Amino acid sequence: MNRLSTARRALILEHLVEGCSVRATARLERVSPVTVLKLLADAGEAAADFHHEAVRGVPSAYIECDELWAPLYAKAKNVDAAKAAPPHAGSVWTWTALDTVSKLIVSWQCGGRDMVTGQAFMDDLRLRVKGRPQITTDGWQKYPEIIEEAFGAEVDYAMLLKQYDSRERYVGAQRFAVAGNPDMARCSTSLVERHNLTMRTQLRRYTREASGHSKKWEKHLQALAFWFTYYNWVRPHQTLRGSTPAHAAGLAPRRYKMGELMRVLKL
Numbered sequence: 001m002n003r004l005s006t007a008r009r010a011l012i013l014e015h016l017v018e019g020c021s022v023r024a025t026a027r028l029e030r031v032s033p034v035t036v037l038k039l040l041a042d043a044g045e046a047a048a049d050f051h052h053e054a055v056r057g058v059p060s061a062y063i064e065c066d067e068l069w070a071p072l073y074a075k076a077k078n079v080d081a082a083k084a085a086p087p088h089a090g091s092v093w094t095w096t097a098l099d100t101v102s103k104l105i106v107s108w109q110c111g112g113r114d115m116v117t118g119q120a121f122m123d124d125l126r127l128r129v130k131g132r133p134q135i136t137t138d139g140w141q142k143y144p145e146i147i148e149e150a151f152g153a154e155v156d157y158a159m160l161l162k163q164y165d166s167r168e169r170y171v172g173a174q175r176f177a178v179a180g181n182p183d184m185a186r187c188s189t190s191l192v193e194r195h196n197l198t199m200r201t202q203l204r205r206y207t208r209e210a211s212g213h214s215k216k217w218e219k220h221l222q223a224l225a226f227w228f229t230y231y232n233w234v235r236p237h238q239t240l241r242g243s244t245p246a247h248a249a250g251l252a253p254r255r256y257k258m259g260e261l262m263r264v265l266k267l
Contacts, residue, residue: 004031004039009267010258012039016223017230021204021212037219039267044222046265047229055106055232058249060129062100064192065121065137067093067113068199070206071213072220088217094199094224095121097135098192102248103237105195105228110221115142122150134182136160136189144178156180158187203227234261 004012008029015025016036026033073089074082082089095117097107107125111117118140132154137143139161147157157179163172175187204212205223214220233256236242246252256264 004035006259006262006267009039010262012036013043013226013230013262014258016040016204017202017227017235019202019204019207024204040219040226041222043262043265043267044225046267048221048225050265051225051229051232054246054251055104055128058099058102058104058106058129058251059131060099060101060104060106060133060249061131062186063097063106063125063129063133063135064100064189065095065097065125065135065143066189066192066196067095067138067140068196068206069093069113070220072217073213073215086215086217092214092217092220093117096192096195097121097125098195099245099249100186100191102245103191103195103240104232104245104249104251108224108228110224113140115146118142118146119149122146126150132156132180134158134180134186136182136187138162138189148179153180156182158182158184160187160189198231199227229265230258230261233264234258 012025012029015028020028022033022036026036070092072092073085076090079085079089092110093113095109096105098104099106106128107121109117109121109124134156135147136158139159143159147155159176159178161174161176162170163174165171175184177184200206203223205214205220214223232246233244233252235244236255237245240248244252244255247255
């Protein structure tokens with residue numbers, strides 16, 4: 001790894017965050033897949049530490065939360081028949097909290113779609129925002145409980161429940177004020193769902209009906225940690241006039257380039 005220049009390593013990481021698989025990246029840059037995975041592991045671990053320390057005190061007024069599914073090693077229905085399936089094989093859910101003003105991913109968590117992961121996710125979100133945010137979620141029945149546990153009375157919370165017809169076509173949504181005094185005109189999950197589409201487009205591990213999904217839990221977390229940091233600090237956002245969510249949220253003085261981010265992460 002030390003033989004690769006900073007510019008070469010930056011290119012490898014840029015391939016990964018723009019939708020290339022590990023093996024495709026290795027072919028494009030004429031390196032070993034092991035080299036790509038080693039660089040991703042270093043970048044992911046550094047990015048996770050950086051996000052933990054840098055994303056604090058976010059002045060967030062409106063937050064949308066959602067969960068995104070992906071297979072790990074194999075789809076849940078195929079795990080029993082799979083050979084040497086690891087402990088986390090099957091469905092993995094990525095929980096994300098997006099600030100609707102800056103488009104910043106304030107918090108994220110991987111695990112099941114269950115109380116344990118949900119509570120860890122919401123507790124982490126509470127640590128990163130200041131003031132009294134308004135949170136909007138989908139209709140998962142455990143959300144009110146985990147939000148109350150994390151925020152107590154210091155939150156305005158609304159739930160959006162989508163409705164579908166017998167052919168699974170979207171026909172509308174109901175909005176409910178659950179806690180506090182939420183602005184129902186801002187009760188939406190469209191921005192965080194649009195972000196989920198960006199993840200499916202630019203993270204090969206989330207592409208449906210393909211073979212680029214994660215095979216190992218640790219590699220999945222490392223890839224996500226670096227991608228979220230890239231999204232917050234490097235990737236220009238069209239609605240922010242080419243700026244980045246971190247800059248819009250006041251966490252960065254400007255939009256970082258990949259090489260600058262690598263220096264910050266000490267890669």
